[in-house]
Amino acid sequence: MAIGKIALIANPAAQNGRGSWAAVEAASHLRARVGDDGFRLLLTERPGHAMALAAGLGEEVGAVIALGGDGIVNEVASGLMERPAAARPALGVIPAGSGNDYAATLGMASSIPRAIDQILAFRTGPADIGRVNGRYFVETLSFGLDAAIALDTMERRVRTGRAGTRLYLESAVDQLFHHLEIYDFALNVLRAAPGLAPIYLKGSCYLFAVQMGPTYGGHFRITPEASLDDGLLDLCWATPTLTAKRALAVLLAARFGRHTGNRHIHFERAEALELSFGCEPPAQIDGEKIEGDHFIIDCIPGALTVIFG
Ligand SMILES: [Mg+2]
Incomplete structure (x- = not known):
């Protein structure tokens, strides 16, 4: 071509x-x-x-x-x-x-x-794109702790002109030790992944990520198995109770995708879902802040042609 x-x-x-x-x-x-x-x-x-x-x-x-x-x-x-x-x-x-x-x-x-x-x-291939309440995301949509860290990191970056993993970790430590909050949520899978039953569950979480690609926050491998062209959203959420120290250990493990065996970490896949929160959580798409407490999210398969490295 x-x-x-x-x-x-x-x-x-x-x-x-x-x-x-x-x-x-x-x-x-x-x-x-x-x-x-x-x-x-x-x-x-x-x-x-x-x-x-x-x-x-x-x-x-x-x-x-x-x-x-x-x-x-x-x-x-x-x-x-x-x-x-x-x-x-x-x-x-x-x-x-x-x-x-x-x-x-x-x-x-x-x-x-x-x-x-x-x-x-020009090595090209198809890539899915995510959509939340009518807005698109290419890599990440997340709620709660990780969105709070991402948004705080961005604010620090603008304020100090610094960047990188170290800045993210400073933000993470501050959020974990001073602002570790629990969010009540309801997950309603509207279209299940092929071979999986639709699920509906209510729970509480520190964070909830909906991923197209495997990483967020500067290469944290939150959903290490996520693929850009499987037509699916990869979900990951973390449930209580973790102390700030334990939560930091899980986050550091996530840098390398080594958090997956932890009993507080949960994964799912879906084509479309509805996510509601008891109160408005910090939320981000591809690093930008979004607002709301009720989100309709779906994956549009193969919407883009992308150039791979
Ligand atoms: Mg996918």
């Missing part, structure tokens, strides 16, 4: 302005490889702009590259979903954000020139 024209969408304001350097670097490497006519650099001017840019791409564009973190990937993918399925260019990612979980799921290199090599090799 020919790659067609490439559109590179970047947020110059990302990472306290470092996004513009990443855009310049990516554009100069692309220019060297495909020439001025082979690509177009589109810079976002405001939140939500990447979605409009992706939705409005011309038919000559065969690949759209989101340069940045999970936030801009989410926007670009959401823009592609506004187009008819047959008119969605392939989605590639050059990781240049602070949360690069989707890029890792696709197997992208962290250096810009190497990621461009991978994109130009």
Whole structure:
């Protein structure tokens, strides 16, 4: 398959302005490889702009590259979903954000020139996309403790300009030891995974994650078996009672996907589900805050064509 024209969408304001350097670097490497006519650099001017840019791409564009973190990937993918399925260019990612979980799921290199090599090799495949109350997510939707950590990490990142796993862990320790809350929830599986019975259960949890890919929060392997193209949402939740110390140990184990045997950790898979909470929990999709206490969630199989590393 020919790659067609490439559109590179970047947020110059990302990472306290470092996004513009990443855009310049990516554009100069692309220019060297495909020439001025082979690509177009589109810079976002405001939140939500990447979605409009992706939705409005011309038919000559065969690949759209989101340069940045999970936030801009989410926007670009959401823009592609506004187009008819047959008119969605392939989605590639050059990781240049602070949360690069989707890029890792696709197997992208962290250096810009190497990621461009991978994109130009154009190894594509289908990927599912998740939808919650009408909004799309590419990698992660989560509620409770992990969303609180993700949102607090983002707030610290903006405030301090720092990034990385260490910042996430600082946030995690603060949330675990000072804000460890329990959320009552009801899970109603609307469409079960093939071969599984639909379930309805009420319970309480520290966190509830609904995953497309295996990781969140900067490469924590919360659902290590999750696959982007199985048509299923991978669910993981953690139930009481854990002390803050034990919860921290479970979280650290989750960094490497080694939390799966713990009796407080539960997994399910489903095509569609309804999730209700007794009170509004902290919630995030692909690192952005969302609000509400009642969520209808489904998986749209093979909605995107993605470029793998
Ligand atoms: Mg899946």
